[in-house]
Every structure is written in C-alpha cells, then in structure tokens.
Amino acid sequence: xxxxxxxxxxxxxxxxxxxxxxxxxxxxxxxxxxxxxxxxxxxxxxxxxxxxxxxxxxxxxxxxxxxxxxxxxxxxxxxxxxxxxxxxxxxxxxxxxxxxxxxxxxxxxxxxxxxxxxxxxxxxxxxxxxxxxxxxxxxxxxxxxxxxxxxxxxxxxxxxxxxxxxxxxxxxxxxxxxxxxxxxxxxxxxxxxxxxxxxxxxxxxxxxxxxxxxxxxxxxxxxxxxxxxxxxxxxxxxxxxxxxxxxxxxxxxxxxxxxxxxxxxxxxxxxxxxxxxxxxxxxxxxxxxxxxxxxxxxxxxxxxxxxxxxxxxxxxxxxxxxxxxxxxxxxxxxxxxxxxxxxxxxxxxxxxxxxxxxxxxxxxxxxxxxxxxxxxxxxxxxxxxxxxxxxxxxxxxxxxxxxxxxxxxxxxxxxxxxxxxxxxxxxxxxxxxxxxxxxxxxxxxxxxxxxxxxxxxxxxxxxxxxxxxxxxxxxxxxxxxxxxxxxxxxxxxxxxxxxxxxxxxxxxxxxxxxxxxxxxxxxxxxxxxxxxxxxxxxxxxxxxx
Amino acid sequence: xxxxxxxxxxxxxxxxxxxxxxxxxxxxxxxxxxxxxxxxxxxxxxxxxxxxxxxxxxxxxxxxxxxxxxxxxxxxxxxxxxxxxxxxxxxxxxxxxxxxxxxxxxxxxxxxxxxxxxxxxxxxxxxxxxxxxxxxxxxxxxxxxxxxxxxxxxxxxxxxxxxxxxxxxxxxxxxxxxxxxxxxxxxxxxxxxxxxxxxxxxxxxxxxxxxxxxxxxxxxxxxxxxxxxxxxxxxxxxxxxxxxxxxxxxxxxxxxxxxxxxxxxxxxxxxxxxxxxxxxxxxxxxxxxxxxxxxxxxxxxxxxxxxxxxxxxxxxxxxxxxxxxxxxxxxxxxxxxxxxxxxxxxxxxxxxxxxxxxxxxxxxxxxxxxxxxxxxx
Numbered sequence: 001x002x003x004x005x006x007x008x009x010x011x012x013x014x015x016x017x018x019x020x021x022x023x024x025x026x027x028x029x030x031x032x033x034x035x036x037x038x039x040x041x042x043x044x045x046x047x048x049x050x051x052x053x054x055x056x057x058x059x060x061x062x063x064x065x066x067x068x069x070x071x072x073x074x075x076x077x078x079x080x081x082x083x084x085x086x087x088x089x090x091x092x093x094x095x096x097x098x099x100x101x102x103x104x105x106x107x108x109x110x111x112x113x114x115x116x117x118x119x120x121x122x123x124x125x126x127x128x129x130x131x132x133x134x135x136x137x138x139x140x141x142x143x144x145x146x147x148x149x150x151x152x153x154x155x156x157x158x159x160x161x162x163x164x165x166x167x168x169x170x171x172x173x174x175x176x177x178x179x180x181x182x183x184x185x186x187x188x189x190x191x192x193x194x195x196x197x198x199x200x201x202x203x204x205x206x207x208x209x210x211x212x213x214x215x216x217x218x219x220x221x222x223x224x225x226x227x228x229x230x231x232x233x234x235x236x237x238x239x240x241x242x243x244x245x246x247x248x249x250x251x252x253x254x255x256x257x258x259x260x261x262x263x264x265x266x267x268x269x270x271x272x273x274x275x276x277x278x279x280x281x282x283x284x285x286x287x288x289x290x291x292x293x294x295x296x297x298x299x300x301x302x303x304x305x306x307x308x309x310x311x312x313x314x315x316x317x318x319x320x321x322x323x324x325x326x327x328x329x330x331x332x333x334x335x336x337x338x339x340x341x342x343x344x345x346x347x348x349x350x351x352x353x354x355x356x357x358x359x360x361x362x363x364x365x366x367x368x369x370x371x372x373x374x375x376x377x378x379x380x381x382x383x384x385x386x387x388x389x390x391x392x393x394x395x396x397x398x399x400x401x402x403x404x405x406x407x408x409x410x411x412x413x414x415x416x417x418x419x420x421x422x423x424x425x426x427x428x429x430x431x432x433x434x435x436x437x438x439x440x441x442x443x444x445x446x447x448x449x450x451x452x453x454x455x456x457x458x459x460x461x462x463x464x465x466x467x468x469x470x471x472x473x474x475x476x477x478x479x480x481x482x483x484x485x486x487x488x489x490x491x492x493x494x495x496x497x498x499x500x501x502x503x504x505x506x507x508x509x510x511x512x513x514x515x516x517x518x519x520x521x522x523x524x525x526x527x528x529x530x531x532x533x534x535x536x537x538x539x540x541x542x543x544x545x
Numbered sequence: 546x547x548x549x550x551x552x553x554x555x556x557x558x559x560x561x562x563x564x565x566x567x568x569x570x571x572x573x574x575x576x577x578x579x580x581x582x583x584x585x586x587x588x589x590x591x592x593x594x595x596x597x598x599x600x601x602x603x604x605x606x607x608x609x610x611x612x613x614x615x616x617x618x619x620x621x622x623x624x625x626x627x628x629x630x631x632x633x634x635x636x637x638x639x640x641x642x643x644x645x646x647x648x649x650x651x652x653x654x655x656x657x658x659x660x661x662x663x664x665x666x667x668x669x670x671x672x673x674x675x676x677x678x679x680x681x682x683x684x685x686x687x688x689x690x691x692x693x694x695x696x697x698x699x700x701x702x703x704x705x706x707x708x709x710x711x712x713x714x715x716x717x718x719x720x721x722x723x724x725x726x727x728x729x730x731x732x733x734x735x736x737x738x739x740x741x742x743x744x745x746x747x748x749x750x751x752x753x754x755x756x757x758x759x760x761x762x763x764x765x766x767x768x769x770x771x772x773x774x775x776x777x778x779x780x781x782x783x784x785x786x787x788x789x790x791x792x793x794x795x796x797x798x799x800x801x802x803x804x805x806x807x808x809x810x811x812x813x814x815x816x817x818x819x820x821x822x823x824x825x826x827x828x829x830x831x832x833x834x835x836x837x838x839x840x841x842x843x844x845x846x847x848x849x850x851x852x853x854x855x856x857x858x859x860x861x862x863x864x865x866x867x868x869x870x871x872x873x874x875x876x877x878x879x880x881x882x883x884x885x886x887x888x889x890x891x892x893x894x895x896x897x898x899x900x901x902x903x904x905x906x907x908x909x910x911x912x913x914x915x916x917x918x919x920x921x922x
Contacts, residue, residue, distance in 0.1 A: 111801070127787050211730055211789075316801050317802060332588075335591070399626065403627065403634065485619075490614070491634075493612075502586065502613075504585070505584075505585075506793040506797050508797065
C-alpha cells in the first residue's frame with residue numbers, strides 16, 4: 001500500500017522544476033558572481049590596518065557565542081526535558097537589532113539601570129566585543145533551545161535513559177553520556193548555522209560591536225558600499241577571507257562535537273552510578289535563574305523600547321524623560337506605516353511560499369522514498385549571508401534584474417524565501433519525518449487524490465509543525481538586513497532597513513519606534529500561531545508520555 | 546471561521562503589498578515621480594523632505610520619494626554600478642566631497658545646473674561654493690546648505706563667553722577629564738572633517754592643504770597633527786583605542802552622559818536641537834580654532850535619470866526663498882540658507898564664524914589612510 005502511495009504522481013514536472021530552481025538557482029548565480037580575487041599572501045588585504053584584530057575578533061565572537069550558546073542550550077534542554085518552559089519564546093522572537101538597541105540603552109555605563117543603581121552596571125561597554133558576544137549568546141541560546149527541543153523529540157531518548165538506568169547508571173550520567181552526544185549530532189547543522197552567523201554577523205555588530213577595527217562582517221559591507229578601486233579590491237578579497245573564517249567555524253563545530261564525544265566516552269568507561277543529586281539540583285537552579293534572568297532582561301528591553309518611543313528630552317542623569325509625548329511616538333508610527341506594511345507583506349508572502357515549497361519538498365521525498373540529506377536544503381546557512389549576497393550582486397543577471405523596482409522587489413522576496421527556507425526546513429522536517437504515511441494511505445483508499453488526502457488526513461497531524469515553519473520563516477524574513485539592503489537597491493524598505501537608517505543619526509525616538517514595531521510584529525506572529533504550536537507540543541508530549 | 550477571516554486578512558495584506566509594488570512600478574513610468582536619495586538619520590531632515598514632498602505635489606504635481614540611506618555612498622555606488630544607460634533608480638542626490646568627486650570623475654552627473662535652475666541666481670555671492678572639497682563644481686551640483694564644523698561641549702568645560710576652543714585647550718581639558726572626550730572615527734564624514742580641521746590649526750603652512758597632496762610634503766604637513774593626536778589619545782574615551790562610529794553615535798553618547806563632547810556640521814544645530822528637546826540643555830557649540838572648517842552640501846542629478854526635468858524642478862523649489870527659509874527654521878532642520886533671506890537678517894545674526902576652506906580632496910584619502918595605519922591596530 002505504501003508503494004501505491006509512493007507511486008502517486010502528486011505534481012507535474014512544472015512544480016518540480018520550480019522547486020528545483022528555487023533551491024538551486026541561487027547557487028548557480030552565486031558561483032557565476034564569485035570574484036576570483038583570492039587574497040594570496042601578496043594581496044593588499046593583508047596590509048589593511050588592524051586586519052589581524054579583525055580576524056581575531058570575528059573568530060573570538062564566533063567561537064565564544066557558538067560554544068557558550070551550545071553549552072547553555074544543552075543545560076537548558078536537560079533541565080527542561082520534562083517541562084519545557086515557554087519563557088524562552090520572548091527572547092527567541094525578539095529581532096536581533098531591536099533587542100540590541102534596548103539592551104544597550106539599559107545596561108551600558110550611564111544607561112538606565114546605571115542611573116537607577118549607579119556604579120553597578122559598567123560591564124557592558126558601548127562598541128565592545130564582550131557586549132556583542134553577550135548579545136549574541138542571549139539571542140542564539142533561545143534559538144538553539146527552541147529548535148533543539150524539536151530535534152530531541154525525534155530521538156528515542158527516554159528509552160535510552162530507561163535502558164541506561166536499568167544498567168545501573170544514574171539519570172544524570174545517562175543523560176550526559178548517552179543522550180547529549182546524540183542530541184549534539186542531530187543539532188550539528190543548527191549549531192553550524194549559529195557559528196556561521198556569529199562569525200560573519202553584520203547587523204548587531206554594527207550597533208554593539210567594536211569599531212576600531214570592526215568585525216569582518218560590517219567591514220565587508222562597508223567596503224562593498226565604497227567605490228574606489230582599492231576598496232573594491234578589498235571587498236573582493238574580504239569575501240574569501242570570510243569564507244575561510246566560516247570554514248574554520250564549521251571545523252570548530254565538528255571539533256566541539258568530537259570533544260564532547262571523547263569526554264563522554266571516557267566518563268562512560270569510568271561509569272559512576274552514584275546520583276550526583278546536588279549537582280543536578282544546582283544545575284536546575286542555575287537554568288531556572290538563567291531563564292528568568294533572560295526573560296526579565298527581554299521584558300525590560302521591550303519596556304525600554306516602549307518608553308523611548310514616547311519620551312522627549314531624556315538626558316543623563318535623569319531617570320525619566322522631561323516629558324512624555326504620545327503624539328510624537330504616534331507620528332513616528334504613522335511615518336513608519338509604509339515600512340510596516342512592506343515588512344508584513346514581504347514576510348507573509350515569504351512565509352506562505354516557504355511553507356508551500358517546504359511541504360512539497362518533504363512530500364516529494366516521502367512519495368519517492370528518497371530521503372535527501374538535510375544539507376541539500378539548508379546549505380544556505382553554511383555560507384555567510386553577506387558573502388552570498390555579494391556574489392549575487394556581482395552576477396550580471398542579478399544586477400540587471402534588480403535595476404528595476406519590480407525586479408528588485410521580487411529578487412529581495414526570493415532571497416528572503418531562500419534564507420528562511422533553510423531555517424523552516426530544520427524546524428519542519430523532523431516533525432514530518434516522525435509522521436507515518438498511513439493517513440495518506442487511508443485517504444487514497446477512500447478515493448481522494450494525493451493532495452486532498454494530504455490536506456484532510458496528514459495535514460491535521462502536522463498543523464503545529466506547519467505553523468512553526470510559517471512562524472520561523474516570518475521571523476527570519478522580518479529580520480533580514482543585508483539581502484534587503486543590497487538586493488532591494490533602495491526600492492524595498494522594511495522596518496529592519498529603516499531601523500539601521502534611522503540609527504545612523506543621533507535620534508533615539510524614531511529608531512526605538514522602529515525596533516518596537518519590529519518586535520511587536522514578531523510577538524503578534526507568535527501569539528497568532530501559538531495555538532498551533534501549543535497543539536504540536538501537546539500532541540508530542542502526549543505521544544512521548 | 547475565525548481562522549478563515551484571519552487568513553483572508555493576512556492574504557489581503559500580501560495582496561496590498563504586491564499591488565502597492567505594482568502601482569509604484571507604474572508610478573515610475575510617470576515623469577512626475579522623483580526618487581531623491583538622501584541621508585535619513587535625522588528626524589528633522591526627514592520631516593523637511595516630507596514637507597517639500599507635500600509642497601511639490603501641490604504646486605508642481607511632482608511626487609518626491611525620499612529614498613532613505615544610512616550613508617549616501619550607497620547611492621553613489623548604485624549610480625556608478627549602472628552601466629545600462631538610463632535608469633529609474635536615482636533621480637536626485639544629496640551629496641558633497643568625495644562622493645561628488647567620484648561621480649563627476651566618472652561623468653555620471655548632469656552639467657550646466659546653474660543655467661537650468663532659475664533659482665540658482667539667488668545663491669549668496671559671498672559664499673565660496675564653487676569648489677567642493679577641492680573639486681571644481683562646474684555646474685554639476687548646486688549648493689543646498691552650509692556646513693561648518695563645530696564642537697559641542699557641556700557648559701561645565703566652557704567659560705561663559707567662550708566661543709572658540711584651541712587644540713591645545715582641548716588637550717588640557719581631556720587631561721583634566723580623562724575618558725570623557727572623543728571624536729567620530731575616520732573615515733566617517735565627520736571623523737575625517739575633524740582631522741582636516743585640526744590639520745589646518747596645527748600645520749605650519751595651512752596653504753599646503755589647499756594644494757593637491759604631494760608625497761614629498763605629506764609627512765611635513767601632517768607631522769604636527771599626528772604628534773598632537775598621539776598626545777591626545779591616551780586621555781580620550783577608551784584611551785583612544787575605540788571611537789564613536791559616527792557623529793550621530795557620538796551625540797547619542799553625549800546625551801547619555803558617556804561623553805562630554807560631540808561634533809556638528811550645522812552651526813544652528815545646538816540651539817535648534819535644544820528647542821526640540823533633543824540635546825542636553827547645558828550643551829554649547831564652539832569653533833575649533835578661530836576659523837572653522839566650512840563646506841557646503843549639494844544637490845546633483847545623475848545623467849542616467851529618466852526624470853531629469855522633474856529633478857531640476859525639485860532643485861529649483863529647494864532653492865526658493867520659501868523652501869530655504871523653512872530649512873533654516875530653528876524649530877525644524879535649522880540648516881543655514883544658501884540664499885539671502887531678508888526677514889532672517891533682521892531676526893538673527895548669521896550663525897557662521899570665520900572660515901577656512903576645505904583642503905584639496907586628495908588630502909581626504911591621505912588623512913584617512915594614515916589615521917587607519919596609525920590608530921586602527
């Protein structure tokens with residue numbers, strides 16, 4: 001019967017061609033746009049002042065953010081294996097830039113908290129590597145936790161724990177020695193995505209990171225926007241440097257995983273049955289504290305953005321602004337209405353298209369019993385976004401298409417879809433894989449076509465996962481900066497690009513309003529879709545219990 | 546049912562966006578729409594362009610679209626990258642300095658603007674706007690406003706009648722309040738301007754700076770500047786190892802109490818921002834030395850623009866007494882007018898102080914390159 005379902009032609013060649021093009025065209029175009037100016041040892045890139053620090057800082061941020069986020073996410077996943085907390089969702093949905101703007105206002109020296117409790121909060125300087133790293137860790141940890149839970153659900157970890165306990169191992173040891181290595185392996189691509197993003201980060205590095213010299217991501221974008229021959233060469237050579245740093249980060253993720261396996265293996269051989277209750281309890285306490293700390297920081301950041309949006313005359317050392325102006329904030333909201341509509345429209349279109357392609361891609365694999373490696377679908381995450389977009393820009397075909405408004409708009413949407421697809425695939429594929437095709441078989445036996453069977457019988461089982469994929473695509477789309485800036489060619493203006501533009505001056509109200517709207521949009525999306533997500537959690541929890 | 550309604554609402558937003566994209570694409574073909582690329586980091590500047598857009602729509606049937614950028618070099622790169630001839634992307638640019646030089650050198654600008662824009666006759670004759678950062682304007686751009694580099698400082702560092710701070714006095718101030726002063730990082734526009742202003746004050750022969758930078762003289766001319774910065778940096782914010790990335794960021798840090806100084810290129814800005822409650826009430830502006838670095842910001846039209854006639858009409862409007870007076874309004878942008886405004890002469894004195902010219906454009910690259918080599922390590 002299964003083979004009968006497999007044999008069903010559920011789509012024509014047209015759709016296959018479309019999806020194939022959707023997934024692979026950017027690679028072809030990117031390859032055609034790659035500049036061959038590899039920075040050999042004689043290249044002028046090496047003479048750029050501070051380059052060794054640029055590289056050192058980029059790698060430091062990459063290593064630290066990746067490793068600490070992974071460690072924290074592992075601890076949180078362990079501590080919340082039975083009762084997943086929803087508090088992470090607030091930080092998870094916070095767009096990077098919006099979160100950074102509010103965080104800096106609150107926690108830097110002379111910031112709001114410092115005014116409230118003078119002298120206590122001087123740890124997070126403006127334009128500093130530790131501040132940027134902390135911001136990245138704060139954003140990447142919830143990302144790994146939320147998506148890591150989905151990966152964990154696909155592992156029979158409760159059976160493993162049971163077996164390990166029956167062999168005399170404590171649940172603590174069983175978790176760290178048996179489950180963690182497997183979970184880390186299943187998380188490999190996601191962790192690589194975090195590592196690649198961190199080493200090439202542009203948006204929040206431009207707001208919170210060091211600037212003398214900057215990290216490689218912002219430096220590369222600034223070179224790209226210059227036009228003298230020297231800087232054009234630097235941009236071309238910097239592309240390859242960023243690719244090289246990315247490869248180092250990918251290697252690091254493998255090393256990290258191997259180290260964990262080695263340590264766990266050694267521990268397993270020494271195997272101690274004693275239940276380190278105190279250690280487990282302490283860990284639960286730490287995770288609980290961390291959860292609430294991040295939640296409170298996120299709430300405070302949201303409130304700070306809200307306050308800054310309606311404040312006038314807020315100067316050091318005043319704890320409160322000299323006046324509140326609802327009118328001023330509302331006027332900015334009105335000014336930002338076109339960007340809000342454009343952000344929403346592009347994100348909804350992106351999320352809809354991504355979800356459709358996602359479903360088709362998974363069903364094609366299932367129907368043809370051909371499980372392609374995840375790497376095929378998420379490879380976009382393994383290359384720094386800036387490098388890819390620059391390669392596209394240099395391809396003649398892309399620069400021709402984006403020279404018109406309509407062309408620029410659709411190419412930008414395409415880029416949003418392509419980058420969102422990779423994240424959405426990672427969130428949807430595990431849930432879809434866990435579903436059998438029995439529902440489809442039932443539908444087919446009742447005389448429905450493949451897609452009607454899918455709609456009536458399989459889709460209800462996947463509603464939560466579909467909504468999750470939709471949500472993830474939406475969130476990724478609204479936060480896109482580099483593709484919108486460079487491919488949109490000024491024709492596409494979203495809240496994220498507007499936030500960066502408004503932040504280029506000394507204003508605080510307009511950027512705060514833009515950041516607040518961005519965050520509210522993300523929160524609205526998660527609230528609207530939370531019903532479906534909750535259902536997914538509920539049905540999964542019920543199955544696993 | 547609720548879900549269907551929600552889905553319908555969401556789809557209608559997508560459709561609305563698609564339609565607005567299509568409508569905009571149609572607008573593009575109409576000659577009345579002008580895409581004006583301009584820096585948008587100031588609410589007052591943005592509000593002024595919105596006002597101009599409304600006025601132009603009413604009086605000239607022109608739709609002025611403000612394409613907001615964080616740095617105008619984004620637009621310059623776009624114009625330079627366009628090799629396809631006519632384009633819809635950029636109709637009007639707010640530029641000066643090296644951006645203008647790059648476009649002029651590449652022959653990407655419409656010339657003869659003085660003849661094509663009637664209101665150019667109103668431009669003040671006492672202003673030396675015909676050379677932009679050492680590059681002859683030659684009709685490829687027209688001045689829109691006047692810029693003069695000044696320091697902003699808290700009153701506590703300034704004597705009541707003080708209007709000038711010399712580089713030496715600034716060094717003494719920095720020594721008395723270590724970590725409280727800084728300047729925007731070159732090669733940002735304000736950062737490089739800061740270097741030029743100091744170079745004029747410190748070099749033995751300022752006239753050398755108005756000539757093209759020659760390898761044989763560069764070291765001699767700039768030696769006093771680097772010596773001064775070497776002495777100043779240990780007393781700056783982060784001991785001179787980190788600098789605010791832009792003048793905007795520095796003003797944020799100033800308002801937040803992190804720094805005691807900032808810079809501005811608008812001599813009216815302190816008063817205007819204080820009126821608007823956007824600058825600390827105890828801020829004062831000071832000239833760096835007796836003469837201030839003075840330049841202009843301009844409007845230019847790319848040759849590739851399909852809507853040159855409409856863009857010319859926009860420039861003509863922006864140089865009209867009404868638009869210039871509005872621009873100089875202290876409740877708004879407060880940018881000094883490039884045309885004589887009779888009523889303003891009566892209301893308030895000219896805010897400009899004695900000026901020295903911009904160094905030749907070739908010094909920009911030299912200053913930026915040497916600064917990066919010395920201090921970005």
